[in-house]
Amino acid sequence: MNALGVDADGLISEEMEAVERVIRSGWWILGEEVNRFEAEWAGYCGVSNAVGVASGMDALIVGLMALGVGPGDEVITTPMTAFATVLAIIRVGASPVLADIDKGNAMLTVESVDRCLSATTKAVILVHLYGQAGPVEELAALCRSQGIHLIEDCAQAHGAMASGSRLGTFGAFAAWSFYPTKNLGAIGDAGAISTVSPDLADRCRVLRNYGQSVRYVHTEYGLNSRLDEVHAAILRCRLRRLDSWNEARQRVAQRYRAGIAHPDVQMLPLPRDPERHVYHLLVVTSSRRDELQRHLAAAGVESLSHYPIPVHLQPPSSSVRRDPVGLAVSEAHARQCLSLPCHPSLTNEQVDFAVSVINSFSIEPR
Numbered sequence: 001m002n003a004l005g006v007d008a009d010g011l012i013s014e015e016m017e018a019v020e021r022v023i024r025s026g027w028w029i030l031g032e033e034v035n036r037f038e039a040e041w042a043g044y045c046g047v048s049n050a051v052g053v054a055s056g057m058d059a060l061i062v063g064l065m066a067l068g069v070g071p072g073d074e075v076i077t078t079p080m081t082a083f084a085t086v087l088a089i090i091r092v093g094a095s096p097v098l099a100d101i102d103k104g105n106a107m108l109t110v111e112s113v114d115r116c117l118s119a120t121t122k123a124v125i126l127v128h129l130y131g132q133a134g135p136v137e138e139l140a141a142l143c144r145s146q147g148i149h150l151i152e153d154c155a156q157a158h159g160a161m162a163s164g165s166r167l168g169t170f171g172a173f174a175a176w177s178f179y180p181t182k183n184l185g186a187i188g189d190a191g192a193i194s195t196v197s198p199d200l201a202d203r204c205r206v207l208r209n210y211g212q213s214v215r216y217v218h219t220e221y222g223l224n225s226r227l228d229e230v231h232a233a234i235l236r237c238r239l240r241r242l243d244s245w246n247e248a249r250q251r252v253a254q255r256y257r258a259g260i261a262h263p264d265v266q267m268l269p270l271p272r273d274p275e276r277h278v279y280h281l282l283v284v285t286s287s288r289r290d291e292l293q294r295h296l297a298a299a300g301v302e303s304l305s306h307y308p309i310p311v312h313l314q315p316p317s318s319s320v321r322r323d324p325v326g327l328a329v330s331e332a333h334a335r336q337c338l339s340l341p342c343h344p345s346l347t348n349e350q351v352d353f354a355v356s357v358i359n360s361f362s363i364e365p366r
């Protein structure tokens, strides 16, 4: 099994050619492959600009810096996310504020964000968790009415759509990660910012390259967060397969949904439209999560939790401002969530096996 889909050999030979092309070109950082990938990625998303950077976390950092978010500003986001989302806010000197999540889909809600607004709120980062579109239309409206920025953390949601548009087109910018396990992944770290604003994109291009506007002229303090040519070349090969990989993930999810029948194992609710979910992760919840995970492991089925410790319970985050009603839903989800095997090259037999193992999980006498 690998992450390269059914035609792994075809893809690998294409990629070897692409890598050789890059090596022979003698130009390895910020060149033609990056330019082309940026144009192709922007085109795929349906925005005018994409800017390649070194990682998903850097995409958030560079985008936040480009928007002028920094010390004295609050940014509202979710505690149920990769730590990188919140770390990016900290790294630009702003203060994260953690809002509780929806009990069903485990993402921010308009109500929880609304509860966390303050006079210093500058932005909201909506994480499209597990590959599902969050309430992006509603949050865009709320942010517009408050005069604050909506930012989409799209690191898990390549290709998902809402109201007929790709995710990553609703806010001031979107941050993408191409970490190898994401729906679109490179062969190392890589990321991108997408935005409808050419000005913001220009600012990101300067910031990712030491704050350099033209060669050896530094108009501000940036960082070194460039996308390598070899990753861009690989991503161009894989982007052509993204839609078919996402369809394969949707089939896997559908098969789990049809097969799982156990009183102590719940699927997350279906999205209101199938195009809203590209199943970066297939997550179930169970009040006996740890026991279920051991039961799966004993049968050779690997599972993980995303995420077992919400951000506010991580050691450095004890004083982070949080939802005035608390974060009980996030804490309950962290205790109950379990991610089942879900990738494009899983066979029906493998899914059926995992389903049969789940369905044979003992039923606790009540």
Ligand SMILES: *Cc1c(COP(=O)(O)O)cnc(C)c1O
Residues within 6 Å of the ligand: 055, 056, 057, 058, 081, 082, 084, 085, 127, 153, 155, 156, 176, 177, 178, 179, 189, 190, 191
């Ligand atoms: C993976 C991920 C990131 C960080 O991306 P990196 O490329 O690993 O820096 C940020 N946010 C979310 C939701 C992620 O899943």
